[in-house]
Amino acid sequence: MAVIKPVEILTVDLSSGKSSRSQIKDPEIIKKYVGGRGIALYYLLSSLNPEIDPYAPEAPVIFAPGVLTGTYVPSSGRTSVLFKSPATGRIFKTNVGGHFGAQLKFAGYDLLVIKGRAEKPVYVYIEDDNAEIRDASHLWGKDVRETNRLVREENDDPEVQTACIGPAGENGVAYASIQVSIYNAAGRGGGGAVMGAKNLKMVAARGTRGIDVADPEKFSQTVSRLWDKMNSVSGVKPLSDYGTSIGVESTNAVGAFPVKNFQQGSIDNIEYLTGPYLVKGGFLKRKISCYSCPVACHRFVTLDEGKYRGTYTGGPEYETLSALGGGCFITDTAAIIKGGELCNILGLDTISTGNSIQWLMECKQRGVVSDEDASGLDLSWGNTETMIELIKMIAKREGIGDLLAKGLKAASEELGKDSHKWAIQARGLEQSRVETRSAYGYALAFAVSSRGPDHLNTECLAEFGGSPEARQLIKRITGSEEYAYPHTTEKRAEIVRWHEDIYGASDALGVCAFPTTAQFWVDEWDLADLFESFTGIGADASDIMEAGRRMITLERCFNAMLGYTRKDDILPYRLMNEVQHDAMHEDAVNSEQLLDIMKDEYFALHEWDIETGLPTKATLDKLGLGEFTDKITGYTELK
């Protein structure tokens, strides 16, 4: 048996200008936390004061590629990015594709921790053993595309991969993204603003080392098995052919496509927001893969005519088509692509940006804000120019863009006048474009997520039963295919918890969530075989799922130390208090009572205290997390 490879950690301190290396060698720790998101959480819980100001120099931003990132495991190129979110004030895990994580791994690192604050703009350049902090004065103020171009040029190396911020991150927009190279984003939670506060424009990585495997034969056999499954499931071809927007039309058809800021569940002319239309309209030029992903769900689109001629960008993804499109009552494909390009190069999360613009448009609808308040922009629903101008104003914090840049929670509090009732956010995070009133599993998942209300800690698409594989999975979790029905509270707790576990495990291994939670061609047995054959550390499917549960539990504990409990597990006001009349079932609302039924079951299933929603000391012991009990009880009471 090969020697167990340690987890290699590189810490760069921008205040002192020094970098240092360390290792985690204990196979028991590696088995418990797997890697990526898991190891990063172990590091954060062990070392960080949870009450720290997200913008304080000591608050780290951590880049954590998965265990398998850099290998040929299909769809394994992902990287988790963790920080304390300025938007939510809580722990925040984002996860991003692209090619940056693979370069970090080839340079020899499993975890990159960046702390401190530079006196003036810098970027961190990593090439194998060499980690330098370099001047970035010439890059500050530049957009993401230009920044990447300049860094590749000055290093005379087109293969440098980067994680960088645009003007929005420099200006502290609460939902500024960290863009990975040009076409991918660790978009949510305001990581871009955290980097901006550190005067950190970019991390650039280049690695030339190889990655070896403990048991190559078993590893390649497992990968062959995954290829067979990938080629046989029903969902891969549509995703590859049309991207994430493949789901738009069906979502609209069942009245679950959030339109006009979640006031409606469908929109006419939906065709213009669909993946097939990106092809038919001549927008799609090529498909783009993340590292090592044969599916290539990302798009490269251009606008060759009209007033936005010369536009080129990645996407638009489902979320962008909804956030900048349907949600704003816009079905002009070209305008949405232009808006997407601006968000990508200015460094803005498209979901939060879109939700903010919709909120402002609804403020006008309700007579709370006038066009004059927005520098004369026509805030009527469906105005494409307004959508595009507001994106620029948010990034630059100009005019009313400054209010929107604070995030919907702060903006609606500042404006008052009941505007929180149509601010589609909870706990500081703008809800992703999922109509949770039509999907109760999603409603529960969003309510209890450590991030806030979105699908990126727990994607439970299977509850719709949209494919044979989805129905099969629901049967495996609940005992019956009947529960592949999203308008019931029954068995939602079981479904959500299973998805949380595998999502954590996927993040830790660097495997994309689509294979595990949307097309279902990677399961927990596959993940265990990959982990075991790659690391040489024995693990079975239950070990891998339990590692995922540790991550969920640790994130819960982090937020518990800040005083957050069951009462904070809520959804945006509108979704809890207003019925969605376009839905396919009666009383489509995520009422407090409805959430309470599911939360009771969910906390019981986790063996957490039902009253507070906090993990108990006994549960922590059972999961092997007892070492953190003293730290946690220093901040909050545990039963």
Add this chain to the structure above:
Amino acid sequence: MKIFTVDPEKCTGCHQCELACSFNKHRVFDRQLSNIRVESIEDLALNVPVKCMQCDDAPCIASCVAGALYKDPVTGAVLWDGDKCIGCKACVIACPFGCVSVIKKGRDTQIAICDLCSGDPECVKVCREKAINYVDETRVNKNKRERTFRKILNQKDGVV
């Protein structure tokens, strides 16, 4: 006779081909060891897989004074004989496509050229988009003609 074809318009830049080559040959994931390399202009999402073209009149073989390079009579791939090689690297300089590499194996230096995996290339197996293919010579032009045909049909929008 089969030939190796590349269709850059279809390449998505996943790098599976490089990883499969390196792992198949060396049991490690290291693109420096791969005999196929994807060159990218990321800004425009352009990716081009490049590998040995199996030239009939191969400049690498002609440049080799030691007689260390020769053709596989079955596949036409250029093969390397480490016992004869003197390490002058003339072949690396001679290749007009940048497809002859010097690689380190422990303390040894070797010359690496695509050997077509003895007629069953691993890189082709992992290219889901079929941007790289290993097909019969007679098939190549036929595929192109058929594609043109399909384009015309599509332009007529559903008229079949």
